[in-house]
C-alpha cells in the first residue's frame with residue numbers, strides 16, 4: 001500500500017488537499033486526507049480557537065450530510081495548526097473529495113448562529129472558539145486555493161536525496 005505522507009518535503013508543500021495515508025481495515029480501506037490550509041513554516045498558523053471552531057463546524061457538515069455522513073470516520077485539527085485531518089471510508093483520491101470539501105468550506109465561511117456543540121456539557125473547552133476569524137480563514141482557503149486547484153495542491157512534494 002502506498003503511504004504517500006512518508007518523506008514529504010514541508011519546505012515545498014503548498015496549501016491544498018493531499019492523501020496523507022491509506023489504511024486497510026478489515027476488508028476495506030480508510031483514506032486520511034491532509035486538508036492543508038497554511039503553508040508549513042512560511043505562513044502564520046491558525047489560532048487554536050479557530051482550529052477548534054473548524055473542527056466543530058466541519059464535523060457538523062459531514063456528519064449531517066445525506067451521502068457523506070456514512071463515509072465520514074474522523075475530522076480533527078493538526079497539532080501544527082496548519083490544517084485538518086479528514087478520514088473517509090474508501091480508497092479515495094483528492095479528486096473524489098474535492099467538491100464536497102469545497103462545499104464544507106463554503107458552509108463554514110457563511111455559517112451564522114450558534115456554533116454546534118459549543119456548550120460545556122458537549123465540549124472540553126467550550127469558550128475557546130472564534131467564529132468570525134474561522135469564517136475569514138475558510139473564505140480565504142476557498143478563494144485562494146480551492147477555486148483554483150493545480151497538481152501542486154493535490155500531490156505531495158517528495159524530499160530529494
Ligand SMILES: [Zn+2]
Nearest residue numbers: 052123124125
Ligand atoms: Zn469542542
